[in-house]
Amino acid sequence: MRNALLVAGREIGSYGRSLLGWAIGAAALLVEGVWFSANGLSGSRMSADVLREFFNGASGVTMIVAVLMSIPLLAGERERGTLVLLNTAPIRDVEIIVGKYLAALAMVALITLVSVYMPLLIFVNGKVSLGHVAVGYTGIVLLGSAALAIGMFTSAVSRSQVMAAILGGLLLAVMVTLWLVAKVTEPPVNGVLSGMALHHQRQFPFMTGVLKLENVVYYVAVTYFFLLAATKTLEARRWR
Amino acid sequence: MTKAFAVIEIVDLYKYYGERRAVGPLSFSIEAGEIVGLLGLNGAGKTTTLRILACDLLPSSGSVRVNGLDVVESPHEVRSLIGYLPDTPPLYGEMTVRAYLHFAARLRGLSKASADKRVPEVLEATALAEVQDQLIASLSHGYKQRVGIAQAIVHGPKLLVLDEPISGLDPVQIVEMRELLRSLKGEHTILLSSHILSEISETCDRLLVIRDGQIAATGTEAELSAKLLKNQRIDVTVRGDEEKAKEAASGVPGVVSVEAIDATEGGEGVIALRIESEGDTREAVCRALVTAGIGLLEVRRGERELESVFLELAGAETADGGSGAAPKKKRAGKKGAKKVRATAGEGDAGAKDATAEKEDGSGT
Known part of the structure; x- marks a missing residue:
């Protein structure tokens, strides 16, 4: 764990010093702000609907932010030739993956939580429960965590950041649109596909303030699976 | 021990x-x-x-x-x-x-x-x-x-x-x-x-x-040189008649060739000779030149001698297309080394050829 935290500390510092981290953060807040203004503050609506709509937009932005944040973590290091420093140090592959994941998750969580002023604006003219806000953010962070793990896996298998971004985008798109495929398939396949979809069925309860354990477990499982795949990929490439 | x-x-x-x-x-x-x-x-x-x-x-x-x-x-x-x-x-x-x-x-x-x-x-x-x-x-x-x-x-x-x-x-x-x-x-x-x-x-x-x-x-560098260099090269700078100097150097036992090269220092009658010989003939060459009345200004081993040892060992002959290219490589220095590097190691077949040639020739 010590080594993972060491790697995480360096990555967080790197995000802070690089243009990428700030640019992604600023762009995310801008898009979320525009979305909230256009969909939440226009017309007369129920406060809970405004909040749900905000979380809907924020969840999409968070998925993209998470993938963008994860791309440089391994493919970028491979391109720059710095991965060898980690590969030849007495640390385990899982520590490298976990360290980088924790750093990126911290950044995704930070960018997500900085937008909290928008839900709080609802209190000016309306009323929502703080629990709804907390559950909504929990869902977004869990979704970001899963998207981050997917991005880390594509970053681990790719030689270049461009390839990692393309693969990450494609895999994320497939995972998100599985519910559409489910619509045109028969039971029980449609149930499985719908249940595997990254956003639609799993994220909607969080947006409405409903915390279901099965959804939490789903996101944790997706995160674990792709982090494990990234670790095994790194392990295989290290010795190739 | x-x-x-x-x-x-x-x-x-x-x-x-x-x-x-x-x-x-x-x-x-x-x-x-x-x-x-x-x-x-x-x-x-x-x-x-x-x-x-x-x-x-x-x-x-x-x-x-x-x-x-x-x-x-x-x-x-x-x-x-x-x-x-x-x-x-x-x-x-x-x-x-x-x-x-x-x-x-x-x-x-x-x-x-x-x-x-x-x-x-x-x-x-x-x-x-x-x-x-x-x-x-x-x-x-x-x-x-x-x-x-x-x-x-x-x-x-x-x-x-x-x-x-x-x-x-x-x-x-x-x-x-x-x-x-x-x-x-x-x-x-x-x-x-x-x-x-x-x-x-x-x-x-x-x-x-x-x-x-x-x-x-x-x-060591010396061991490799002694083991592998058939001909050693020395550059001498002298003051005197070029033909007379060449004749004196050529008469030394073991000297294979003597050629005039550009002198690194100026001055009236200053010439430089590059002498290829079997074994180390520096002392004998100096003695012969002085005996012939040639003024000896400088003697040094060929600068690219080490590089030529390495190129020979590293299989550069194959890369340059055969042992006939060896003298040219010996004069090529680092530029020559880069040239052969660009063509060497393209496949095992070429490298195996180099190995075979080495075994036949220099006997490492």
Whole structure:
């Protein structure tokens, strides 16, 4: 764990010093702000609907932010030739993956939580429960965590950041649109596909303030699976 | 007398990339405290060998032990014992030199307190103290190379594995790097690679010439020269009649050829001769010239002699298309070396030809 935290500390510092981290953060807040203004503050609506709509937009932005944040973590290091420093140090592959994941998750969580002023604006003219806000953010962070793990896996298998971004985008798109495929398939396949979809069925309860354990477990499982795949990929490439 | 402890012990190492054999069969050992140069043309297998030693690559077969530990069975422990500098230093440009070295030290297992103590020592040893607060991205190539060495030694490893540490440095930086490497000799056993013999021959106790993934020759610079150079070359600068000087030099037993070359110094009647001979004929040539009434101004061994030994060992004949090209290569120097590097190592077949030619010819 010590080594993972060491790697995480360096990555967080790197995000802070690089243009990428700030640019992604600023762009995310801008898009979320525009979305909230256009969909939440226009017309007369129920406060809970405004909040749900905000979380809907924020969840999409968070998925993209998470993938963008994860791309440089391994493919970028491979391109720059710095991965060898980690590969030849007495640390385990899982520590490298976990360290980088924790750093990126911290950044995704930070960018997500900085937008909290928008839900709080609802209190000016309306009323929502703080629990709804907390559950909504929990869902977004869990979704970001899963998207981050997917991005880390594509970053681990790719030689270049461009390839990692393309693969990450494609895999994320497939995972998100599985519910559409489910619509045109028969039971029980449609149930499985719908249940595997990254956003639609799993994220909607969080947006409405409903915390279901099965959804939490789903996101944790997706995160674990792709982090494990990234670790095994790194392990295989290290010795190739 | 007790045998010195082998820090590196490689026995019958093979590494294949798919069907292509990059290394093997390769066997050698390096004893504690030695500084050894691994020489070979590009594609000869140097980097692959060093990456296996650094536990960055898995060998296909064979045994590689560092301090008695097998790199496959105990990679974690071996990594703790090694400081590795790849051909491109693994540097994070956005970090300051000090922060980067601190990170590298912690990564190699040093506690925060130990790293706090060790980093200033390493900054001092590698002459990086004055740039310690600069971002690595803003440093010159020479300084970046120093930072690369600093990260390799920051945890006080037993073994330093340096892949082309002198590559791309300017002459001043090369001198500084040689001094730095020599200063590390006492504390560490060092294995460093290069494709240019003259760059590291002064630094190393022993040279391992690698060709086609195998050791083609081993020994000190003098041993390799004595063993392999059929003809030695000396350049003499004299004042006097050119024909008379040539005649005097040609009469010395063992002298194969004498030719006039451009004199490096000016002056009336100053000429320079390049003499090829079997064995060392410097004393006899000097005596003959002086006896013939020729003023002797300077005598020195041919500058490119070392390089020609290396090119011969490294299989450059094959790359240039046969032994007939050898005299031209001997005059090619580094440019010639680059030319043959570009064509060498394109496949095993060519390398095997080189091996066969070597066995027929120079008998390494």
